[in-house]
Amino acid sequence: MGNAQDLIDRRRLRRKLGFWRGMAILLVGLVVIGLPLALWSAQGKGTRGDSIAMVRVEGLITEDEKLLDLLADLKDDASVKAVILQIDSAGGTTVGGETLYKAARSIAEVKPLAADVGTLAASAAYMLAIASDHIVAHETSIIGSIGVIFQYVDASVLLDTVGVTVNAIKSSPMKAEPSPFNPAPQEAKDMIGRLVMDTYEWFVALVDARRPFDAAEARRLADGSVFSxxxxxxxxxxxxxxxxxxxxxxxxxTRRIEKGLPIIERKPEEDGGLGWSIFADARAFAFASLGLDPRAETLPEALFGAGGRGGGLVSLWQPR
Incomplete structure (x- = not known):
């Protein structure tokens, strides 16, 4: 009887030892896995201490909600003592430039903001650069292209060649003009001209307000030219x-930021693979370059709109 009880006790002890051994292994595993992740997260989010955040703005500028969310987070992050926008872009949509400009100015109201231009900061990308309090560029960087462009496709000759006729019943003559199916009437060109010039005046006013020269000089430099x-x-x-x-x-x-603070790159949250991101950026850039909607998923959608959504203005440097 005693031997049987001893055997039962030993089995209970082994079970207890096995449980606590498993818990110890689990705890060690959590420390081994969790500590590097915590350090990585702290480095990425600036929770290990004060830092300077660096944000890359590259490729086609659009209404990037994830980038806007990141800029808002950096504004409110007390451990981020300054922000550097590292810009390398030919521009993009005017609304994309406007939203990023306003988000950047919101940061500049509470902490130092600087722009570091790489190869290119043109059009809407220069619009973003002037939101900063200090712009630095390389000697051979390309800067400027201050202006606005609206491009549209006239596929009427192509349609005639292949024997396709597109008819439309409209509530008014200017509805959906200019159309890719017919040559644009002069009234449509005048309408788009007024739209372009109104946005252009707004852009020039931003340059005048943000740069150290008068309105006349701003207008002289805002002829679409690019500069080294x-x-x-x-x-x-x-x-x-x-x-x-x-x-x-x-x-x-100049801004009395503590010397030696680490400059940490901060990135928007990603939800897609690298291959898809490159493809999407290339497609959006190609569509915007043709004056089409860069948000379109297909060429027909870019040409004819999706759900009644038309194209828009772009501020994009397009060397020919």
């Missing part, structure tokens, strides 16, 4: 030449 970094500095479109070290120097010497 050296020319842009001479024309006061940028504030200095260089890169990240020059931006850091300005932050530390």
């Amino acid at each position: 970094g050296r020319q842009a500095l001479a024309n006061r479109l940028v504030d200095g030449l260089g890169g990240e070290p020059e931006v850091r120097r300005w932050l530390e010497e």
Whole structure:
């Protein structure tokens, strides 16, 4: 009887030891896996201490909700003492530029904001750059292309060639004009011209307000021309030449940011693979370059709209 009870006790003890051994292994596993993740998260979100956030703005500029969310988070993050926008873009939609400009200005109201231009900051990308308090570019960067463009497709000759006729019943002559199915009437061209010039005046006013020259100089520089970094500095479109070290120097010497703070790249949340992202950016850029809706998923949707949604204005540098 005693031997049987001893056997039962030993089995109970082994079960208890096995349970606690399993718990110990689980705890060690959590520490091994969780600690690097916590450190990575802290580095990415600036929770390990004060830092300078760097945000890349590249490719076609559109209404990027994830990027806007990131900028809003950086504005409210007390551990982020300054923000650097690293810009390399030919521009994009005017609404995309406007929304990013306003989000950037919101940051600049509470903490230093600088722009570090790489190869290119043109059109809507320059609109974003002037939201910062200090713009640095390389000597051979391409800067400017201040202006607005509206492009539309006239496929009427092609349709005639293949024998396709498109008819429309409209509530008024200017509805859905200019149309890709027919040559644009002069009234439609005048209407679009007024739209383009109104947006252009708004863009020039931003440049006048944000750069250290008067309205006449802003208008002179806003003829769509692009400038090298050296020319842009001479024309006061940028504030200095260089890169990240020059931006850091300005932050530390002019804005009194603590010396030696780490510059940590912050990225918007991603929900797609790299291949799809590259394909989507290329498609959007191609559509915008043709004056089509960059949000369109297919060429017919870009040409004819989706759910009645038409195209829009773009501020995009397009060398020919």
